[in-house]
Amino acid sequence: MAVLDAEYLGMGTEVQKFEAALEAFFGRPVICTVNGTAGLQLALQACGVGYGDEVLVPSLTYLASYQAISATGARPVSCDVDSHTLCLDPVDAEKRITPKTKAIMPVYYASAPGLITQCYELAARHNLRIVEDAAHALGSYVGDKMVGTFGDVSCFSFDGIKNITAGEGGCVVSDNPETLQLIRDARMLGIHKDTEARYRGERSWEFDVSNQGWRYHMSNIMAAIGLAQLDRFDEFSSRRKSLGARYNAHFAKSNVVQPLVADFSGVVPHIYVVRIVGLLDRDGLRARMLENGIETGVHYLPNHNLSFYSGEGTEELAVTDREFPLMLTLPLHPDLTDVDVDKVVSVLLANIDAFCSAQN
Numbered sequence: 001m002a003v004l005d006a007e008y009l010g011m012g013t014e015v016q017k018f019e020a021a022l023e024a025f026f027g028r029p030v031i032c033t034v035n036g037t038a039g040l041q042l043a044l045q046a047c048g049v050g051y052g053d054e055v056l057v058p059s060l061t062y063l064a065s066y067q068a069i070s071a072t073g074a075r076p077v078s079c080d081v082d083s084h085t086l087c088l089d090p091v092d093a094e095k096r097i098t099p100k101t102k103a104i105m106p107v108y109y110a111s112a113p114g115l116i117t118q119c120y121e122l123a124a125r126h127n128l129r130i131v132e133d134a135a136h137a138l139g140s141y142v143g144d145k146m147v148g149t150f151g152d153v154s155c156f157s158f159d160g161i162k163n164i165t166a167g168e169g170g171c172v173v174s175d176n177p178e179t180l181q182l183i184r185d186a187r188m189l190g191i192h193k194d195t196e197a198r199y200r201g202e203r204s205w206e207f208d209v210s211n212q213g214w215r216y217h218m219s220n221i222m223a224a225i226g227l228a229q230l231d232r233f234d235e236f237s238s239r240r241k242s243l244g245a246r247y248n249a250h251f252a253k254s255n256v257v258q259p260l261v262a263d264f265s266g267v268v269p270h271i272y273v274v275r276i277v278g279l280l281d282r283d284g285l286r287a288r289m290l291e292n293g294i295e296t297g298v299h300y301l302p303n304h305n306l307s308f309y310s311g312e313g314t315e316e317l318a319v320t321d322r323e324f325p326l327m328l329t330l331p332l333h334p335d336l337t338d339v340d341v342d343k344v345v346s347v348l349l350a351n352i353d354a355f356c357s358a359q360n
């Protein structure tokens with residue numbers, strides 16, 4: 001309400017405050033953006049990715065990862081995922097490196113670390129930049145390090161259903177001063193140091209621009225929502241973890257339903273994904289769940305099958321193609337009760353046989 005009363009709705013002091021709060025959270029510089037996709041695009045551009053370049057990315061990700069890459073003029077090179085974590089497989093990715101490869105975009109699928117350490121080793125061997133798609137991973141850990149506190153560039157999303165929301169929104173975290181300055185300028189139409197001027201309460205009508213920029217900044221209204229949400233992060237994250245652990249405890253005895261993430265102590269789940277061994281008719285199972293008042297999801301349609309991104313090399317994503325039809329996302333959000341989780345599990349287990357192969 002204070003932002004609305006002040007009537008300064010665009011990017012100003014509230015965004016500055018939200019960035020400062022996020023900087024305290026990560027211990028590193030943070031730049032807020034209008035959404036996570038914009039953050040990924042700006043980060044790639046600031047890493048020098050552009051026309052004719054290639055970026056290695058797992059096919060099993062939200063379309064936004066791909067669109068952010070192609071928006072720079074670069075080509076997303078579809079890579080396979082590791083069969084345990086369903087995150088980017090660095091061995092497969094290495095085979096797809098060419099002289100045009102500029103960067104790798106590992107995705108923290110379902111908020112888990114995957115093989116991120118091996119991705120950094122791969123990048124170091126080939127002198128590539130890493131733009132982490134950490135849209136799911138706010139508050140998750142890789143070993144004893146929180147995502148965003150290490151590495152090259154990490155991009156988060158604050159859309160309406162993420163670990164925190166700013167209505168929409170996103171942020172980029174890095175400690176590379178040159179990359180940060182390019183992102184700061186590019187989110188404000190490429191105007192040199194416009195962020196700094198706004199935060200001093202100044203705006204000059206004389207300026208220079210030396211790179212392509214975009215209107216990708218965050219508004220004060222969004223930042224106010226983000227600040228209020230960040231204050232509640234501990235509450236949200238412990239609830240999400242405990243719901244994930246409750247699902248896992250139920251499925252511990254099942255031979256058919258396999259949770260993707262085994263341990264939620266260092267993972268703040270944005271989505272809860274299971275693999276269903278022998279699943280033959282996912283649509284049928286989803287319809288049956290819906291008849292029982294339970295909405296499920298599918299994350300994500302592999303991008304290498306989309307007309308815009310299919311092509312050479314994409315026929316070889318064996319793990320992605322094998323695993324995708326078995327994957328199902330069960331309900332997960334902080335307002336879900338333990339009783340809700342118990343109901344989802346009992347409806348799923350009671351109905352699953354009808355949609356799986358007989359040998360289950």
Ligand SMILES: Cc1ncc(COP(=O)(O)O)c(C=O)c1O
Nearest residue numbers: 035036037062064135157158159
């Ligand atoms: C894996 C992944 N990458 C990128 C994004 C893009 O974030 P946004 O919706 O904030 O643009 C999302 C979320 O929507 C996502 O799930």
